Amino acid sequence: MSLLEITPPEYDIEIALAYATPDNVTGAPIYRHARCYLHPDAAACLARAIELAAALGLRIKIFDAYRPTEAQWVLWNKFPNPEFVADPRRGSPHSRGAAVDLTLVDASGRELEMGTKFDDFTPRAHHANLEVSVEAQRNRAILLGVMTAAGWDFYRNEWWHYQLFNARQYPLYSDSALKAGLM
Numbered sequence: 001m002s003l004l005e006i007t008p009p010e011y012d013i014e015i016a017l018a019y020a021t022p023d024n025v026t027g028a029p030i031y032r033h034a035r036c037y038l039h040p041d042a043a044a045c046l047a048r049a050i051e052l053a054a055a056l057g058l059r060i061k062i063f064d065a066y067r068p069t070e071a072q073w074v075l076w077n078k079f080p081n082p083e084f085v086a087d088p089r090r091g092s093p094h095s096r097g098a099a100v101d102l103t104l105v106d107a108s109g110r111e112l113e114m115g116t117k118f119d120d121f122t123p124r125a126h127h128a129n130l131e132v133s134v135e136a137q138r139n140r141a142i143l144l145g146v147m148t149a150a151g152w153d154f155y156r157n158e159w160w161h162y163q164l165f166n167a168r169q170y171p172l173y174s175d176s177a178l179k180a181g182l183m
Contacts, residue, residue, distance in 0.1 A: 014062070096168075
């Protein structure tokens, strides 16, 4: 399998995998293990994003990265809305190790204001939503600039979601693809 584990200090990031805790949209942990993985191509783009954020005095906090297809089914069964959750029959970029959900944090580790929480499945989460504060719009624009300059594509409905431009070219991975699965 060609997924790399993303860990500090090799990557200067914070990892707070929401689906390894009950503090997510399902209200229950989906992952048994809080491990972060990406395809090597995505890991290279993440490293560049980390560098660009650091130049601004910021760091990256990851909420989710590789997501086994089994976890995608859990999300889909709870929220079968393709505007926010990829249909697992089609496959998610997350299940390919080619997507990451994240935010920016300041030097003290405080998340920058983005107008909504991660996985807020409402129109307020859309990148171009003008109902969020000017500060949140500015921070979303900074995140967008950092990530696109680092080689990521964005998803217009979720300010936190970025994926490789050619994400569908990567194979789908189930939980059994990892030696010690997430689920």
